[in-house]
Structures are given as C-alpha cells and as structure tokens.
Amino acid sequence: MILSIPKAKANLDVALINMPFASFRQPSFALGILKSALKDEFNVKVFDFNVTFSEKIGVDLYDKISTWHIVDLLGDRLFAEMLYGNNIPTFEEYVDQVLIGNLKEHKAPYDKPGVDAHLSDELLKVQNSAGSFLEEISKVVARERPKIAAFTSMFHQQVASLALARRIKEVLPDTTVVFGGANCKGAMGLEFLAKHPFVDAICLGEGDTSFKKFVGLCLEGFDLGGLSKVDGIVTPMNLKSEGEKFSDHYRHVLEMDMGSVPIPDYDDFANIYRKRRSDSRVKPRLFFEMSRGCYWGQKKRCIFCGQSSETLVFRKKNRGRIVSEVRTLASKYEGFSLCASDESADKEMLEALADALSAFEKKPEIIYLQVRPDIDFGLLEKLSACGLKRLEVGIESLSSRVLSIIGKGVSVLQNIAFLKGCREAKIMPVWNFLWGFPGEPVEAYENMAKLVPLLTHLHPPNYAGQFRLDRFSPCFEDPSGYGIKDVSPYPSYSYVYPFDDESVSNLASFFTFEYQLPQNCAEYTHELMENIFFWKEIHPKSSLCFSRDEEGLIIDRRSGEGEWHIKLDPFTLAVCKACSKPVTIEAIALSLSEKGFVEDEDKIKQSIINLIKYGMVLKEGEMLLSLVTEEEVMP
Structure with a gap:
C-alpha cells in the first residue's frame, strides 16, 4: 500500500522503534540507552508501538499473547501473513498443530493455557487487525521522515518489526533500516539480513558505541559499503557470495568500560504513561x-x-x-x-x-x-x-x-x-x-x-x-x-x-x-x-515455623490437612536453630557451646535424627539444614 505523506523536510534523524509483542508495561531498555547516547548530537525519538497495539486489542489479550509459551512463536505468527502472505500454512493449521499442540513437539506443558474456540476467534481478530495497525503506524513514522529507522528485535516481535520495516522502506526508500537485538546474533542475524532485502544493516552485538558511529557516518552520507566497515555492523556488502556457508566470524563489539554507557532515557515512554495513567x-x-x-x-x-x-x-x-x-x-x-x-x-x-x-x-x-x-x-x-x-x-x-x-x-x-x-x-x-x-x-x-x-x-x-x-x-x-x-x-x-x-x-x-x-x-x-x-x-496456606507465643513450639501446616504442633525440648530447639543455614555437626556443636550447652556429639546426633524424622531438618553428606522458618505466626 502506498501512503500519502506530506512533502516536508526531514525533521528526525533517528526513529527508534519498539514493536509488539514487547511488554506494554515498560520501555525498551536497549532503545533507552541508544536514545541517551544519541540525543545530544542527533534528533532522535522512541516509538513505542507495542503500547499502541495493546490499546488496540486490549491489555488482557495482549498480555496473554506476549507471555505465551515462547517456542510457539505466537506473537510472530500473528503478523506473519502481513509479511509473507499465503506462502505459509494457514492460521487455522497453526492453531491446530502448534497452539493446541497436536504436533508432539508443541504438546502443552502443564503451564500452557488451553485454546478454546473463543480464544482462537480472538487471536484471528488480532491477526486480521494487524494490517490496519501497520498502516496506521506507518503513517506516524512517515510523517517524521526519519533518516534512519532502527528496530529492536527480541522474541515475539521479529515479524511485526519486519512487516513495518518493509512498509517504511516502500514509502521512504532513502530511509536506512537497521535492526539489532537478540534475534540478530550470529547466524540468525546473517540469515535474517539475507532474506529481507529491505533491511540495510544489522547490529550483531552490543550497539552502544557501534550504532552511534553508524548513525554519524550514515548521516554524513556514507553508503552501505562504508557503513559495513563499522565494527559490530553488518550490511549486505558483508555477506559472502551465494552458496557459501555463513560464517560467525564477524566483528562482535562488547562495551568493556561500563562507566561510559549512558543512563537510559525513557522520556518518550513516560509521556505515554502520563496520558494513560487512568x-x-x-x-x-x-x-x-x-x-x-x-x-x-x-x-x-x-x-x-x-x-x-x-x-x-x-x-x-x-x-x-x-x-x-x-x-x-x-x-x-x-x-x-x-x-x-x-x-x-x-x-x-x-x-x-x-x-x-x-x-x-x-x-x-x-x-x-x-x-x-x-x-x-x-x-x-x-x-x-x-x-x-x-x-x-x-x-x-x-x-x-x-x-x-x-x-x-x-x-x-x-x-x-x-x-x-x-x-x-x-x-x-x-x-x-x-x-x-x-x-x-x-x-x-x-x-x-x-x-x-x-x-x-x-x-x-x-x-x-x-x-x-x-x-x-x-x-x-x-x-x-x-x-x-x-x-x-x-x-x-x-x-x-x-x-x-x-x-x-x-x-x-x-x-x-x-x-x-x-x-x-x-x-x-x-x-x-x-x-x-x-x-x-x-x-x-502452608507454613513451618517457630511459635511466637510458646518457646520451643513448632507449627507445621505443610500437609494441607490441618496443622501439627511439635514441642521441642530446649536442647533440641537449640540444635534446630543452629542449622538455620547449611552447616556441619561440628559447627552446630560450636554454636551450642557458645549458648552454654555442654553436651557430647552423640546427643547432638540423636536430636538431629529426631528432627529429620519429623521432616524439620534435611541432611546431605555432612551438611544439615533446618526447614523451620523464623517468622511470627500465632499457634
């Protein structure tokens, strides 16, 4: 779709973009650092389109999608047809085989939500709303005419980011599109770049320094050949000729001086939050x-x-x-x-x-x-x-x-x-x-x-x-x-x-x-x-603790069937408290002697046997640990 955009001089150097399904409760940490590093020299803004989409589909449904079992790739699949059309299996097949778990590899673990007809319909509506959402936010970016559009790409947001990136490139062909984040490491990043020609560059590692250098050279007019020489940045110029195996031997950049990394700037997200405080x-x-x-x-x-x-x-x-x-x-x-x-x-x-x-x-x-x-x-x-x-x-x-x-x-x-x-x-x-x-x-x-x-x-x-x-x-x-x-x-x-x-x-x-x-x-x-x-x-409703009101009384509510009261004699109580952290029997004996107990090791061992019998102390090798907690609970 070709958008109608106003003819205006570019007023934004860098658009930093955070897409669904990153959590709408927080700004992107990576983009906050990048904005802070760039803002003194360049005109830069963070676009939290994840928040926009959460408002469009509802925060509860958004939460369910963003926290879904990660290997199912639900967040990515909901935008995949906007990017790849009919070249992938239908959404109904995906729901049946992956979400419901008819494929053995995707069989639901105990904590994976079930998929009923209502949820399936809700997800289909989300997928169908992706097109209008992308059109809407494309216009938002296009009005700013950024010279660089930079995406953070973590799990659940790769495909949504790519779908928007393609639209931006269609409307603003001179805008340089760059990606970074967990999805761009190693072979993932190289394959990702090779398969999506509308992406101009990826950042392989930590981008604090390399991305700032990339921005500076890009705005000075360097072409992709020049930009490909920035450590940590890969452009199509870096990729080996077709047929050769991808290599991981590209330049990864680590920030060794942590004191030079700026404090993140979250002002753009904070402004959104102030408007939706209700x-x-x-x-x-x-x-x-x-x-x-x-x-x-x-x-x-x-x-x-x-x-x-x-x-x-x-x-x-x-x-x-x-x-x-x-x-x-x-x-x-x-x-x-x-x-x-x-x-x-x-x-x-x-x-x-x-x-x-x-x-x-x-x-x-x-x-x-x-x-x-x-x-x-x-x-x-x-x-x-x-x-x-x-x-x-x-x-x-x-x-x-x-x-x-x-x-x-x-x-x-x-x-x-x-x-x-x-x-x-x-x-x-x-x-x-x-x-x-x-x-x-x-x-x-x-x-x-x-x-x-x-x-x-x-x-x-x-x-x-x-x-x-x-x-x-x-x-x-x-x-x-x-x-x-x-x-x-x-x-x-x-x-x-x-x-x-x-x-x-x-x-x-x-x-x-x-x-x-x-x-x-x-x-x-x-x-x-x-x-x-x-x-x-x-x-x-479970607890195992010392009574606040009666010395030597332990309250045990671990069974789920009422509670047990166990009364310990002063010596056994002292033994129990002496192994509040993992200790040896020698350390227990030393602790007891400091409290005035002069007893032989056999008596200590017998107390430990009794405490183990009642499930109040664990023993592994020479180490002992009391399970009884120090907290105020009425008998």
Whole structure:
C-alpha cells in the first residue's frame, strides 16, 4: 500500500522503534540507552508501538499473547501473513498443530493455557487487525521522515518489526533500516539480513558505541559499503557470495568500560504513561543496569544457557555509578517500578543497590532482580527493607547430582536455604524446576519426589518441565558431547517463515532434539510432577515455623490437612536453630557451646535424627539444614 505523506523536510534523524509483542508495561531498555547516547548530537525519538497495539486489542489479550509459551512463536505468527502472505500454512493449521499442540513437539506443558474456540476467534481478530495497525503506524513514522529507522528485535516481535520495516522502506526508500537485538546474533542475524532485502544493516552485538558511529557516518552520507566497515555492523556488502556457508566470524563489539554507557532515557515512554495513567491495571516499570555478562558463566557455563559465550564476559559498573544511576532513574520516573537487567548480581552490586535505595523515604518497588542462590542472606533482608519484592533465581533443580550435571555450582541445601531466606525476608522468588538433562540419574527424581512434600511452605517453581535447547548453549554447540542428537528447529518456525529448512534453522532460537541413549523423562518425573502440582496448590496456606507465643513450639501446616504442633525440648530447639543455614555437626556443636550447652556429639546426633524424622531438618553428606522458618505466626 502506498501512503500519502506530506512533502516536508526531514525533521528526525533517528526513529527508534519498539514493536509488539514487547511488554506494554515498560520501555525498551536497549532503545533507552541508544536514545541517551544519541540525543545530544542527533534528533532522535522512541516509538513505542507495542503500547499502541495493546490499546488496540486490549491489555488482557495482549498480555496473554506476549507471555505465551515462547517456542510457539505466537506473537510472530500473528503478523506473519502481513509479511509473507499465503506462502505459509494457514492460521487455522497453526492453531491446530502448534497452539493446541497436536504436533508432539508443541504438546502443552502443564503451564500452557488451553485454546478454546473463543480464544482462537480472538487471536484471528488480532491477526486480521494487524494490517490496519501497520498502516496506521506507518503513517506516524512517515510523517517524521526519519533518516534512519532502527528496530529492536527480541522474541515475539521479529515479524511485526519486519512487516513495518518493509512498509517504511516502500514509502521512504532513502530511509536506512537497521535492526539489532537478540534475534540478530550470529547466524540468525546473517540469515535474517539475507532474506529481507529491505533491511540495510544489522547490529550483531552490543550497539552502544557501534550504532552511534553508524548513525554519524550514515548521516554524513556514507553508503552501505562504508557503513559495513563499522565494527559490530553488518550490511549486505558483508555477506559472502551465494552458496557459501555463513560464517560467525564477524566483528562482535562488547562495551568493556561500563562507566561510559549512558543512563537510559525513557522520556518518550513516560509521556505515554502520563496520558494513560487512568488505567490502574498498568503499573509501569523500567530497567536499570549494573553489569553485563555473568560472573559465574564466564567461569563455568550452565549447559542449557542460551547466552552466547562472548557476551558472558562479566563487566560491571562501580559502586558510585550504580548508586547514581538508580537514584537518577527512580527520581526522574517517580512511580515506576524498577527492574535490573543483569544476568546475575554479585554481592558488591547488591550492596550498592541497597545504598542507592536507602536515600528514598518512599522506596521505589523493585520487581525484577536476578541473583544466584548462594548470595548472602543478610542482603535479602536489607534489600527487602529497601523495596525489593521479587527475585529471579537460577535454582533449576533440587538434586545436587543434577545441579552438578548442569554446572550450577551450588548444592540442593543452598537452593532450599535460599527459598527459606526469601520467605523470611518476605520476598517472592521466581524460579524454574528443569529436568531432561542428558545422563541425569533416575533415582535423583525419586528422591526429589519424596523431598517436595517437606517444602510446601517455601515458594514453588513458576515453571516445571524439560529444559529448552537454545541456540548458543553448550548443548546446542556440542550436541554429541552432551549426549543429544537430531537437533532441529521447533516446527512452529515453519508456520512463520516461508524458507527452506537450512534458512529456517539459521533463523531459529529454539530447538528440539533426541537423546543418544534412551531417556524416558515423562515416566521418571511423573511422581515429582504430581507432587509439584500439590506444592502449588497447598503453598498459600502452608507454613513451618517457630511459635511466637510458646518457646520451643513448632507449627507445621505443610500437609494441607490441618496443622501439627511439635514441642521441642530446649536442647533440641537449640540444635534446630543452629542449622538455620547449611552447616556441619561440628559447627552446630560450636554454636551450642557458645549458648552454654555442654553436651557430647552423640546427643547432638540423636536430636538431629529426631528432627529429620519429623521432616524439620534435611541432611546431605555432612551438611544439615533446618526447614523451620523464623517468622511470627500465632499457634
């Protein structure tokens, strides 16, 4: 469709574009940084078209789509016909095979919503509205006549971004179209560029410096040949001749000096929010950044981690910069919740965050922060007092043997102690329970099935199921070395992209696989799965804690069938409290002696046997951990 646009001198250098189905509750972190880096030298604006579309179809339906099981590619499929027409299977086929799960690879996990006729009709209406939406926002961009249109492309928004990019190129052929983000890494980005000729360039890695240089050269009049020489930028001029295999040996750029990365500018999104403040369902949030990479991952990668190895290099801002950035954003965008973009925050970063928040009488709410389960528990309480409500944590399993196979570097008792610490600090931990790792021991799952009923007072996993094979993960990069074979993109990709198998494989982020040696996950995880269902059901009314009103009384509500009162003698109570964190029996004895108990080790062991019998203490090897929480609950 040819749009009628006013003949006016270009008044915008760079249009930064965020498309559906990125969350409408937050601005793009990447575009916020890019705007901040560019705004002093260029005329730049962020277009949050994801917000526009959420208002068009309704926030509840938008939420359902944007949080749908990611391997189904629902957000991409809803815009695919606007880009590829009838060259892909029909939407009805997609719903039947992928969303409903008649393809075995897309069989619904326990947390995947069902698809009834009503939802199917709603989704079809969304797809049918995509054309008018694209026409509307094309006009918005065309009126600005940007010299550069830059798209951030994360999951669920690749195809919508491409559909708009093509329309922009048709109307403004002199506008340079560039893409960046997770969908542009490695072979994905190169294939993506080769298959979509209306895209002029992609940014392969972190674009803080390279994109600014690209913008400067582009506005000076450099052609694609000149722009292709910018480190981290790939144009069609870089691609090898047809028939040659794509190479990943392009220049990736990492920002090593984190102090030079600007504080994000979210003004465009904030202006939108101020206009729609009346919708109480929309609690806005924004991201800040303390580091990039992963301090554990650069030592030992988890075998399913989908972060590319070069981006795992750990780099962090100093304490002063963290404090300054958090305080600046929290003050400037008052009323927004805060989210940390970090892969994993270390102790120094968490202390700086607590310092930054301590200056506010009314603490900004922190709803996303990712940590390892072996962090200092004292920091949990400190951060809770500073507004922390929710933590993302990489627990993944409750078996030390499985954790060792994964490469997590923690034990089951450390994981459980973390969940216990979160309950005591009134912080909600968000975590996944994963299985299906090649070579994992079946007996580990029998043991975990028995363990779960003892943990119902602690927060259950958000997701439980087989691990996902992601591009860039060690399992993907060396499948035979990790005991898997027949790696193939999820079938959903063929319902979105009309390309040959090799091209689709290059575009894919998520893959299916088979085991080299037979491994029946569904069979050996069945009892564990059933117990996790029970855990989720019973958790809201479950507790295991010391009584506030009666010394030595423990209240146990973990069974879902009333409550049990267990009275401990002073010595056994002291033993129980001495293993509030994972400790050895020698450490317990030392703690008891400091409290005036002079008893031999045999008596300590007998107390531990009794506590284990009642499911109040766990033992693994030489380590012991009490499950009883320190919280005020009436008997």
